[in-house]
Amino acid sequence: MDQTILLALLQDGLTTGAIYVLLAVGLLIAFSVTRVIFIPQGDLMSFAALTLASLIGHRIPGTVWMLDALCAWALVLSLVRGHWQALLSYGLGPAVLTLGAWAAVRYGVPTPVSMLLSLCVVTALGPLLYRFAYEPLGEASMLPLLIVSMALHFVLIGIGLYCFGAEGVSTPALTDASFDAGPLQVSGQSLCVGLVCLVMVGALRWLSVSTLYGKALRAAASDRLGARLIGVDPALSGRAAFALASLTAAVSGLLIAPITPLAYDTGFEIGLKGFVAAVIGGLASYPLAAAGALVVGLLESFSGFWASQYRNIIVFALLIPVLIWLSLARGNAEDQA
Numbered sequence: 001m002d003q004t005i006l007l008a009l010l011q012d013g014l015t016t017g018a019i020y021v022l023l024a025v026g027l028l029i030a031f032s033v034t035r036v037i038f039i040p041q042g043d044l045m046s047f048a049a050l051t052l053a054s055l056i057g058h059r060i061p062g063t064v065w066m067l068d069a070l071c072a073w074a075l076v077l078s079l080v081r082g083h084w085q086a087l088l089s090y091g092l093g094p095a096v097l098t099l100g101a102w103a104a105v106r107y108g109v110p111t112p113v114s115m116l117l118s119l120c121v122v123t124a125l126g127p128l129l130y131r132f133a134y135e136p137l138g139e140a141s142m143l144p145l146l147i148v149s150m151a152l153h154f155v156l157i158g159i160g161l162y163c164f165g166a167e168g169v170s171t172p173a174l175t176d177a178s179f180d181a182g183p184l185q186v187s188g189q190s191l192c193v194g195l196v197c198l199v200m201v202g203a204l205r206w207l208s209v210s211t212l213y214g215k216a217l218r219a220a221a222s223d224r225l226g227a228r229l230i231g232v233d234p235a236l237s238g239r240a241a242f243a244l245a246s247l248t249a250a251v252s253g254l255l256i257a258p259i260t261p262l263a264y265d266t267g268f269e270i271g272l273k274g275f276v277a278a279v280i281g282g283l284a285s286y287p288l289a290a291a292g293a294l295v296v297g298l299l300e301s302f303s304g305f306w307a308s309q310y311r312n313i314i315v316f317a318l319l320i321p322v323l324i325w326l327s328l329a330r331g332n333a334e335d336q337a
Contacts, residue, residue: 007184009301015190015259017297018197019252023274024281024289025204026248031283032221033241035142036134039149041249042271043156048122048253049262050160053169055104055114062163063121064101068094070128097121111172119250126246127239135235153268160264168261171254193255200251201290204244217241273300273315280322292322 023041030038047063054061071094078086100117103109109117133152137144177188208214219227220237228234249271253262256270273296280292296315303314 004183005305009305010298011184011186011190013298013301014294015187015193015297016256016300017294018193019256019270020274020277020293020296021197021290022200022248022252022255023271024277024293025201025286026245026252027271027274027278028281028283028286028289029204029217029248030241030245031278033217034130034134034145034238036130036145037142037149037275038242038245039146039268039271039275040129040153040156041245041274042267042269043153043160043264044122044125044246044249044267045253045256045271046262046264046267047125047156047160048118048250049171049257050164050169050264051118051121052114052171052254052257054164055101055109055117056111056171058105058108060101060105061118061121062159063125064098066159066163067121067124067128068098070125070132074128074131093124097124115254118254119247122250122253123243123247126242126244126249129246130238130242131235135238157265157268164264166263168263168266169257170261171257173258174255189258193259196251196255200248204248207244213240269312276316276319279319279326282326 023045027038027041030036030041051061051063071090075086075090078090097117097120101121104114104117129152133148134145137148173189174192175188179186179188179191206214208218216227216232217237217240219230220232220234220241224234227237249267252270252274253267256262260266274293277293277296278289280295281287281289296318299318300311300315304311307314
């Protein structure tokens with residue numbers, strides 16, 4: 001392996017690792033607040049890319065109709081209970097997004113506008129999925145929540161197949177620029193991925209530390225009962241956590257689609273690699289999860305060069321030593337206690 005190949009593999013590994021960072025952080029946010037392992041996060045990532053491809057292709061994406069249906073259901077339930085303020089969130093919000101999608105298809109809009117519209121549509125799906133799939137379970141244990149996550153994943157890939165078809169899509173790159181750095185040609189898309197990852201992680205850090213809503217989410221993550229006693233609504237905090245998880249999934253989909261074609265079901269495998277990174281962080285530590293995501297990205301890149309047929313096996317086998325180490329660490333902590 002010469003220096004050029006080594007640097008190219010490093011660039012590829014860090015680029016995909018940055019995307020896994022976003023997925024791992026989103027999964028940790030959802031898990032820490034709601035105890036839900038958000039398996040459908042990968043499906044939402046695919047939906048974001050497919051939504052953008054539909055808008056660029058002058059077609060109304062199926063995710064818009066899915067959003068309208070869920071919002072109509074939520075609106076009816078809210079009005080029956082006398083919650084008239086739901087007209088704003090479940091009535092006006094989806095109407096604006098639907099009109100925006102129709103205008104984008106009918107008249108054509110710049111690609112950045114279509115990307116923003118795709119982000120809004122997919123992000124709005126997260127709180128609705130939480131409300132209908134997870135919120136009714138209340139204080140259920142993790143096993144029923146995991147079973148619901150798997151069931152929801154299969155429902156979403158079925159909807160994705162019906163709405164978008166089986167073919168994969170690629171979306172336009174954020175930039176076609178490239179830069180020479182010695183023997184390596186650095187892709188502008190890779191730089192954009194890294195920059196967006198840094199901005200997103202920094203924004204989420206600022207949200208959790210410096211805003212009232214972020215502090216409420218941190219309170220719900222650290223002590224659900226104590227947060228409820230001081231007035232933090234568990235339903236509202238759960239929906240907010242899923243909105244952030246869906247946002248990170250949507251951003252990841254728009255970043256990776258120019259690099260790797262995405263179909264209705266390919267997000268599941270990518271989401272699992274984000275889950276591996278989250279497990280490395282013990283499903284609790286954001287810095288460790290971010291470091292684990294970069295390790296997963298680099299391991300995938302180099303194993304794809306040396307043993308491409310075993311790439312996924314090598315990546316997922318990383319869970320074995322991590323789980324053994326976490327088990328031993330927990331056992332030592334219990335012995336000391």
